[in-house]
Amino acid sequence: MLKQMLKRKPIPAPSMTRVKHSPLSPTAPASAGSPALQLFPLPFAAEVRPGDSLPAILLDAGKACGFTFAAGDILVVKHKIVSKAEGCIVRLADVTPSAATVRWAKANQLDPRTIGLALREAKKVLRRKHVLITETRHGFICANSGIDVSNMDGGEHALLLPPDPDRSATKLMRALQRTIGLHIPVIISDSFGRAWREGLTEVAIGVAGMKALHDYRGRRDPHGYLLRASEEAVADELACAAGLACGKLQRAPACVIRGFAYQRAPGSAKSLLRPAKRDLFR
Amino acid sequence: MLKQMLKRKPIPAPSMTRVKHSPLSPTAPASAGSPALQLFPLPFAAEVRPGDSLPAILLDAGKACGFTFAAGDILVVKHKIVSKAEGCIVRLADVTPSAATVRWAKANQLDPRTIGLALREAKKVLRRKHVLITETRHGFICANSGIDVSNMDGGEHALLLPPDPDRSATKLMRALQRTIGLHIPVIISDSFGRAWREGLTEVAIGVAGMKALHDYRGRRDPHGYLLRASEEAVADELACAAGLACGKLQRAPACVIRGFAYQRAPGSAKSLLRPAKRDLFR
Numbered sequence: 001m002l003k004q005m006l007k008r009k010p011i012p013a014p015s016m017t018r019v020k021h022s023p024l025s026p027t028a029p030a031s032a033g034s035p036a037l038q039l040f041p042l043p044f045a046a047e048v049r050p051g052d053s054l055p056a057i058l059l060d061a062g063k064a065c066g067f068t069f070a071a072g073d074i075l076v077v078k079h080k081i082v083s084k085a086e087g088c089i090v091r092l093a094d095v096t097p098s099a100a101t102v103r104w105a106k107a108n109q110l111d112p113r114t115i116g117l118a119l120r121e122a123k124k125v126l127r128r129k130h131v132l133i134t135e136t137r138h139g140f141i142c143a144n145s146g147i148d149v150s151n152m153d154g155g156e157h158a159l160l161l162p163p164d165p166d167r168s169a170t171k172l173m174r175a176l177q178r179t180i181g182l183h184i185p186v187i188i189s190d191s192f193g194r195a196w197r198e199g200l201t202e203v204a205i206g207v208a209g210m211k212a213l214h215d216y217r218g219r220r221d222p223h224g225y226l227l228r229a230s231e232e233a234v235a236d237e238l239a240c241a242a243g244l245a246c247g248k249l250q251r252a253p254a255c256v257i258r259g260f261a262y263q264r265a266p267g268s269a270k271s272l273l274r275p276a277k278r279d280l281f282r
Numbered sequence: 283m284l285k286q287m288l289k290r291k292p293i294p295a296p297s298m299t300r301v302k303h304s305p306l307s308p309t310a311p312a313s314a315g316s317p318a319l320q321l322f323p324l325p326f327a328a329e330v331r332p333g334d335s336l337p338a339i340l341l342d343a344g345k346a347c348g349f350t351f352a353a354g355d356i357l358v359v360k361h362k363i364v365s366k367a368e369g370c371i372v373r374l375a376d377v378t379p380s381a382a383t384v385r386w387a388k389a390n391q392l393d394p395r396t397i398g399l400a401l402r403e404a405k406k407v408l409r410r411k412h413v414l415i416t417e418t419r420h421g422f423i424c425a426n427s428g429i430d431v432s433n434m435d436g437g438e439h440a441l442l443l444p445p446d447p448d449r450s451a452t453k454l455m456r457a458l459q460r461t462i463g464l465h466i467p468v469i470i471s472d473s474f475g476r477a478w479r480e481g482l483t484e485v486a487i488g489v490a491g492m493k494a495l496h497d498y499r500g501r502r503d504p505h506g507y508l509l510r511a512s513e514e515a516v517a518d519e520l521a522c523a524a525g526l527a528c529g530k531l532q533r534a535p536a537c538v539i540r541g542f543a544y545q546r547a548p549g550s551a552k553s554l555l556r557p558a559k560r561d562l563f564r
Binding site: 034035036037038039040041126127129131133141150191194195196197198199200201202203212213214216219230231232233234236237238240241243244245247248258259260261271272273274279280281282 | 316317318319320321322323408409411413415423432473476477478479480481482483484485494495496498501512513514515516518519520522523525526527529530540541542543553554555556561562563564
């Protein structure tokens with residue numbers, strides 16, 4: 001949460017020669033009239049169904065629009081296609097909310113079964129006012145435990161978050177590696193609300209093949225000052241960028257980001273979760 | 283904060299023909315092997331100084347790397363270059379923190395003068411634990427009132443947020459319009475910490491020429507369901523995408539985003555601020 005704090009060290013000013021781009025280096029390329037970063041949405045031809053092979057669907061989607069993966073690419077997929085493929089679907093008719101839940105939901109014009117399911121999926125309730133904010137079993141803090149009745153069949157079913165999004169991301173990454181022979185980090189994203197600010201933004205709920213946080217502490221900025229407290233949630237920022245490219249109103253639930261100098265690692269979205277005892281706002 | 287909630291309506295499924303891209307339409311282009319979104323960082327040759335003309339520096343930076351603005355482009359600039367050009371700089375030797383502030387800052391290994399200045403710039407203190415979280419005069423909630431001693435001269439001076447970032451963005455947009463004859467929305471960004479999640483992400487603190495929030499309520503998703511509660515903080519997501527393209531360790535404090543279908547409007551980052559009475563986490 002700290003702003004960057006710097007300590008001066010008399011080192012020579014860095015030269016302004018252009019940095020050559022490498023996917024393993026933490027410095028991004030400078031522009032020379034060509035883009036540093038490119039985003040390729042992958043429109044899907046059909047809805048994903050339980051049991052479907054996501055790697056096969058993704059490669060087909062790429063083929064259909066003339067897209068080919070290249071070394072250094074990062075794949076961002078919306079969680080809904082992962083949840084659907086993994087069958088994380090609940091029939092709302094099977095949810096029996098308590099009388100108290102029904103009362104509260106109705107008083108707040110919310111669907112009692114969705115709220116009942118959200119409570120079932122929650123490890124902890126953080127706020128229950130005009131909206132239900134919970135901590136999920138994974139440790140994510142979001143509305144309704146991340147349960148989604150959009151993109152489903154009009155309220156008959158609800159989509160849950162995948163039980164282990166890091167594992168889902170790793171599986172997808174490994175399947176791509178086997179098929180195309182490239183290391184493609186995978187980010188699984190969802191749109192969450194935030195404290196203090198309006199509007200949803202995409203966040204990373206599963207990460208594989210790259211560091212979710214880039215740590216610039218101990219590095220020097222262009223002025224030669226030591227960065228003392230600067231960690232960047234790059235996986236969340238990549239999820240946001242992908243969200244812009246995919247759009248909300250089309251069938252493009254996946255997107256490839258080209259040109260970001262990620263740091264290769266096993267990766268996990270858990271590193272993005274602030275432990276409760278260090279968090280001042282829950 | 284609500285997840286999307288949908289009501290089924292029996293309308294025909296949308297066709298999968300590709301949407302033609304227009305910067306005034308809220309739908310983003312589908313990929314056809316070409317990127318939907320491209321980001322061009324603009325490296326600066328020299329440090330910005332008080333009184334400098336940002337429009338001139340930006341156009342020079344573009345020229346130096348062979349970049350030309352096109353219709354539909356969005357410009358994202360880091361707040362530090364705006365604050366520097368506007369002279370929002372305070373000599374830390376001129377700050378006299380109270381004895382209590384000095385004690386607290388030292389106990390938390392923070393610089394007492396920076397904390398004294400942060401308190402001076404704050405409308406309200408939200409938390410004062412191992413870190414100081416305030417609401418700034420503008421209404422932003424962040425660490426140390428957004429005061430920055432990085433990218434300055436090693437702790438002698440601190441950079442404040444611009445007093446009216448929306449106005450700064452509007453001025454920059456109008457100057458670009460006069461010079462190049464194009465409507466280029468401008469976003470001024472800063473990196474803020476967040477509740478619940480680790481790592482900084484870029485957020486929009488000033489917006490001109492486009493809506494900061496895209497409202498999808500009342501629109502239909504690809505399955506024909508009515509989106510009931512979905513607002514996307516696109517200005518924050520654009521700031522995040524730009525942050526990835528600019529990098530932390532180079533002199534690229536500005537970035538152009540090409541291909542995002544923004545909604546033209548006067549614009550303001552204030553629409554991103556949740557009013558205190560609707561916020562459950564402060």
